[in-house]
Amino acid sequence: MVRPSSHIGEPLRQLKALRGKDVATVCEGRVQSGAEFVDRIAGLSIGLRRTGLEPGERVSIAALNSEWYLEWLLAVPCAGGIIAPLNHRWSVEEASEAIREVGASMLVVDRHCVGWCVALRELCPSLKWFVYIGSGESPTDRTLMTAESLMHLAGDSPQLELIFSPNWITLICFTSGTTGRPKGVSLSHNALIVQSQAKIAEVGYSSDDIYLHVATLCHVGGISSALAIVMANGCHILLPKFEIRAAFGSIAQFRVSAMIVVPSLVSDMASYYHSTTRSSADESAEDMRTFPSMKTILNGAGGLSQDQLKVMKDIFPSAKIMSAYGMTEACSSMTFLLLHNPEAKAAQECYDHFAACNKTLNNQTLKLSESWQTFHKGGVCVGKPPPHVSIRILAVNEELTTLGRISKNFTSMKIKGDDGKQSSSTSWLPDIWDTTRRRIIGIGSSEQPVLLEQDTHSNYEEGVVTVGRVLTRGPHVMEGYWGRPEKTREALRTDGWLDTGDVGWIDEAGMLWLLGRQKDVIKSGGENVYASEVERLLVKHPAVSSASVVGVPDQRLGEAVTAMVRLERGWEWADGRPRSKDTTTQNSVSESSLRIHCQQQGLSRYKVPKYILVQEGEFPVTSTGKVKKDSVRDMAIAQLGSREVTSGTSSLILKHSVPPDGNLIRSRL
Template sequence: MPAHICQCLNRLLTLRSNSTVTIANERRKSGKEFVESVLSLAYKLSEMGLRRGHIVAICAFNSDWYLGWLLAVAYVGGISAPLNYRWSLEESRLALEVIQPAMIVTDESCKWLSELQKGTIFSPRWHVYIGNHYSSLNGIQGCKRPFLNFQTVKYCWAPEDVAIICFTSGSTGKPKGVAISHTSLIMQSLAKIAVVGYTEDDVYLHTAPLCHIGGISSCIAMLLAGGCHVLIPKFEVTLAVKAIEENHVTSFITVPAILASLVSMMRYNESRKPKQSVRKILNGGGSLSVQLVDDAIRCFHSATLLSAYGMTEACSSLTFITLYDPAVNNANQHLMEVSEITPISVHPIGGICVGKPAPHVEIVINREEESSHVGRIMTRGSHVMIRYWGQSSAVEIDSGADWFDTGDSGHIDVHGNLWLVGRRNSRIKSGGENVYPEEVEVVLSQHPGISVVVVIGLPHARLGEMVVACVQITENWIWTDSALPSNVECHLSTSVLKEYCRIKSLTRFKIPKAFMIWRKPFPLTSTGKVKRNEVKTEAMLHLQPLLCNL
């Protein structure tokens, strides 16, 4: 029988029938209660007329109800299309035009629905509101029926094996709907179980929204493992820390911005002790600075800290790397030098080490120049998307046999580790040479005086583009390009950082020509990715006079 994400339900029913599977606000559901709610909802959806291939758009905060809907829709052969509640009216309209849902499910997070309904393109057959009060379908979410078994309601598959349509985060251009199969989700889940080590004893905190592939894939992995889910509506650092403490959370996923918020709150609040219960932290959505890794180990010193590289089109993680393992690094001794446990030092060819491919993933490098080890990162396997929804076939994929171009450049070392150099669409062309922002960022982020750095390319009459670094300074450090007394140590300047890049063996043409102090949070997508175009626009306004003189 082919893979299906609802195959987790029988395991939950037998393994955790009477123990807690979901915790959301004051609601707690045992395995039996959760499975019954999913089957009851699936039965109701089938009675209503939801059929194979029907698309159900979901725009809501994280909750046990959301989790139930994802499974119930898949159970009857429908396709869930999670929408980002943070989207603008225009982004939501474009997404709905692509997927043409038969049903839309919302809660109080959906601010744009009433405005959208004033138009003519939005005409789903059903609209369901989930929450503490139900505005339609007579409280479908809480329907009560005698317990249904797997023979009463048999799950089925949507055409093409599509389980969900997950939209890309849209850091550049409009979001695209990625059609992901049941098989892809199951394979990704098994990889996370094998590499991260999720088990039935885990208490997993949903820090990522269920509208993003990272949140969805880790959620399915935990369902298959049979663990307990702790759901908060959205990530807020106070809610997250409270949930960790009250529920003895053992695992969660992060992006750099989320991890930074957690360690910042814990580091500056002396009453908060290191979280002993946390055993597994998986980072995605960007590399971690040396300082952030150090802080995270101090706050969660019992946890294995891993990082993953991936994308929506590949159903989340392609590669994994362990940054810290308390079973290997003696937790009783003072923390090791971060450079010894964090393999993000500069490589002779450049890039960030993102580890080895997951067991089910094939990766090769398609070199653009024979003289260079760097090339296009290509992948193939059951993890690759079916296609972009609304397009007749997947881009650069032929029945799963051909390699999918990730859009990233990198190389593979002699140990089989993938080194990520950067996104090709963010590549800077300076003086005829290629410069990848990520490569420069990983060097500068190792300086103790820099907390966050974003590297961009700005127009330059002679070079074509000039490398510019926008930096946020670590607390208690100062910036000045004027002379300082020799006893002042914690200071930064253009000359200091250029010299630091040279010491770190960064190639001359990659060293930023200018540095800009960034005194506010960088603009981010909802997945924590930097919106480079917005940074570039603002930097150009501030540095325009300087550009003319460099």
């Protein structure tokens, strides 16, 4: 670990000096100045230490967005503690697993999550303190400490003190585990500072910004953006839960200038906006139906379709629209891409580069072995990394080995192994010409992974592009998974490179393109859903002999969680059609009963499959016995057929014959 050059709480001193009397936070009618905001953080920090919190101890928080939540995100690190936010959408079982994972000694809850405390007292013996945040005392448990009682311990005029944890970690952000057990991503002061600086530099946050918190503060995207606004001395507008009408009302009332979004939210905003404008009696009131105060929008957790981008430009005509690709393990954003600049003279200024690339790749198909889908048009462009963030492509040896014969034109690519030695001998590297005959697509297949000397800062060799795993290195990278050294070794190489699990390539302009994910993750509504976790719970039902879970295209959610199940003998589907050869079937099971089963097993609502389909016969498998998820996905789409699948306020026609769109390759903010 590298000793931090600065503390994440350091910008608070500047915030108090520059925004002391100006509004810093607004939430449900409560308004704080910069001085009041910083003083409360200082008071909480001192109160925590006087209560007995030691440097390095973990504090979990489960709450909706509020200024109180934001205060705790900073107060705990200022006291030398490590803040470990919990997802308020989790079940109690999932929350208890996360608390036990990090050994949290304190739990902070609001009105929404206070009901967890009774169960967690029994399930989590490490918890010594329970604190309620909100107005007054807890409505259900008056034995809980309050934030105000902690601040009282600090006395009058508390002074901000900055203490480091012994291991320099300041935040543990949870990412769902493949077995249902959450992994805590340990992030340092340096990681959060570099990420904040990156967002200020690339997105352009400043002290003039009025920022609407759309992302929840339990996710790294919401946390990193909040800290960037703190560092930029901006103003925070917080909504406990995102609700479309309230969001538009806040944008209009407070003249919001910046926010982050995800594709599902954009779809909801578009539907509400169109329904409102269609019902408007005064068609001339254009300024009431658009929001010119919005200057910056950052999209994450998935690519925006052209239709979504168009409606965002219509609603926010003055906004610069950007997209980010990232992950929790990289402290949020690793690359940024400008999608639209309203100040540019040419309407297509942001598309010149990758539109040209798509033209040359239009007929190209990359077949990444039997376990991968066929992706068209070279993937989706996610932009370039900010300063201090490096991206490289790693040739891999597992399933990326079937791309064809050796091309003598490929032998000039510079190769560097883990030992640092360069080689131009590539006789073991297969490659394939694309159909335009202008590019060679190469995949490494050596026994040892080989790092290709191709990154976003190096010279691109004309005519050659290498496809492989996307790696990143820099101060933004996690220190590891808390208490999970084996998982840390799987993700972090000894040379400091983090394997993202994504597959892509870098073009001649240094732009990163994503082709897909190695990890079996479904991105649904901005949340990560690990298929194996859902599968494990489905097969606990006596009717289910095996299950395979995939994501199918969904315009609002990005991907809809979809399960295909095989039934045990003696069971039939509730629609009356027998699903086994046993004609004496007595038991039946339905889609709704399996959903209820998942919830009873402690699965969060957003992870419960939207569609549950029955599979006749065995699932298709590879030569090594692994289920072919791409084939399962095709079968699921075929079963759903060409019927219209309604998704909230938007819909999507699923057609088996249509190949996956590049926008389905999901990035993570």
